[in-house]
Amino acid sequence: MKEYEGSKSSLVRLYFTAKMALNGLTSNLLRTFLTVLGILIGVASVVSLMGIGEGARRTVVEQFESLGKNVVIVKSNQPALNFEPEEYIELLDRVDGLEYATSIVNTETNIRWRRSRGEIEILGVNEQYPIIRDHELIDGNFFSSLHVKQRSPVAILGYNVAVSLLNGRSPVGQSMTIDGISYRIIGVLARKGNGKGEGIDNKVIIPYTSAMKIDGNRTVSEIWGKSDSPENAALSIVQLGRIYKRQLGIYDKDTDTGGEDGNEGGGEEPGIPIEEPIKEVGTAKPQPQSQNNPIFDNSDDLITVTSLNQLVKEADNANRVMTLLLGGIAAVSLLVGGLGIMNIMLVAVSERTSEIGVRRALGAKKYDLLIQFMLEALYVSIIGCIIGIAVGIYVINLFNRNGLDAVVSLQAVKISTVVALTSGLLFGVYPAYMASNLPPVEALNRK
């Protein structure tokens, strides 16, 4: 043996073992294909199902983000508790974290454009609206604070409205009649997209002072503010919450007798410390307060204060859980695929018993056989994994072509790869162990 010393390499046996493992696969192609199929289906379902979940998550997040970053919303759920139109100015002054704010008036009225008439949604805001909503203009300018103060008849059009008027030409400089008064169109907002920005593309934006006149109310039910950072948004929520809790201390008594009255008084002097100030006031730390939180669905709260950041986070979390759940269900099928590998490998071992014996007689060590059968199982899961990912991506494309928002999520690819390979290894271990531990004599004699 010494004479070959220089021509030896430990890679020789590993290469041979790897090749023999491949031989094992090609010796029964139908069986290999079916085993691969088990893994393939598992991986493809993880990738595509998680893709759907991830797509849904992104859609929701995008919808919220289209409403602006670090936006704080104060909303009254009872007309009696509505805010004074200029209350936002006071809030800007009293709340440290708040940079911008506007009253919001949502109403609907009839408009006339040349000879056609129609109904349209009106959004009344102040001049800070584009900053608060992170909304750009594609033509003209937004109205100024002077316009707001003077209740000027100026209008900014949502993208779809603007496009529909003059077949795509800019209507800036033209006039339209809103609720019987002629408004000058001075700007057009950039497109937000379907379902985004609360349908702003289909609205007409005018100063809230003008909108209140159309609306006929003397108060507003919603104030939107903006902070320059998520931290400040959280801080603003705490401070706003404190302010309105204190106010509600008054209203708790007054709402029973006369809503209108209390409404005005509270709006003008929200700071008056009356009777029992609420205890939680002491917690000045900006932590998300769950009781202030759900503005849109929890009408039990008289006044709700929340930030879009929180809503995004909650929606995001809920969707993430759903995505993982979908992935988890699909991963179970991957495990079943792994069991298929184990099943077939056990058959392969018992079929090749005498071959195992011959190898042992010729000098194969236990680990040579262990590696050979492990590799065989691993090949199946690798092939299944690669094709499965490809199929999953194809399925996602199919979904997308049929109107579902699905995305290829890297997380899904990672999870399915890890699960597929570990299940291949895991379920390959036992058959490989069986093969390598057969006593050579027994293996040789078995037929």
Next chain:
Amino acid sequence: MDKVIKMDNIYKNYKLGQVNVEALKGINLEVEKGEFISIMGPSGSGKSTLLNLIGCLDKPTKGLYELDGNRVEKLNDYQLSEIRNNFLGFVFQSFNLLSSLNAIKNVEIPLIYRGIRKKVRKELCKEALEVVGLGDRMHHLPNQLSGGQQQRVAIARAIVGKPAVILADEPTGALDSKTGNDIMDIFQKLNKENNMTIVQVTHEEDIAKIGNRIIRLIDGYIQ
């Protein structure tokens, strides 16, 4: 002369279901280099068990066994694999070639487990296949070869690593008598010309006589 095989008071027991079988009861056996011995005996006499022990496929229950200067009765599985790989060549009754590999690849296997590189391997395998007269069938798959040819490939596989002993378990058992004689001619040639030590198990008297010593086993004893 060198002793290639030295067995001293070898016992082998094994369990067959519930029954404890004493297959070998104190075997003393010495084989010298260049000997060609035949082990004979009725079925159940323990000849296969003895061959497995000589082939290091199994370990004795008791006794000493020295193979070409190596004490093997206490070795572990890993070391026994190396002994088999380096010191022994096996020829089986049913050839036992790997069906997915061609002739030369089958012959290569013992060298691969030694880790010898391809170039050297090919040379040695060609040599071995030429010795058994199959130089022209190197790239045939086992199912493209006749029984005699398959057994010759198996012999080439056994001698390619220049082992200390060639073990043959009924090498002609699956062949007709003419082909069987051809195979025995090869063994004889290897023994005479290459001075190879051969131990064969057979139940045919004619075949056994080709060797230069016959060992008869009865009930686990050497007669």
